[in-house]
Amino acid sequence: xxxxxxxxxSIAQARRTVHQLRIEASFERIKVSKASSDxxxxxxxxxxxxxxxxxxxxxxxxxxxxxxxxxx
Numbered sequence: 508x509x510x511x512x513x514x515x516x517s518i519a520q521a522r523r524t525v526h527q528l529r530i531e532a533s534f535e536r537i538k539v540s541k542a543s544s545d546x547x548x549x550x551x552x553x554x555x556x557x558x559x560x561x562x563x564x565x566x567x568x569x570x571x572x573x574x575x576x577x578x579x
Contacts, residue, residue, distance in 0.1 A: 554560050565571055
């Protein structure tokens with residue numbers, strides 16, 4: 508009886524695997540060269556709004572110390 512359970516378990520696992528592979532095969536794919544050019548264009552268009560590239564003005568920086576540090 509345990510061989511029947513193992514058999515049905517492996518069949519169920521195989522069906523799940525086939526189902527997942529069918530889902531993955533149905534995805535529309537694009538070439539890496541197109542994806543990379545799209546990504547580079549997006550980065551170039553949005554670089555002016557990126558605080559890591561342009562920096563944050565001191566007047567708008569919420570993490571700037573309000574008081575200068577004094578050493579005794």
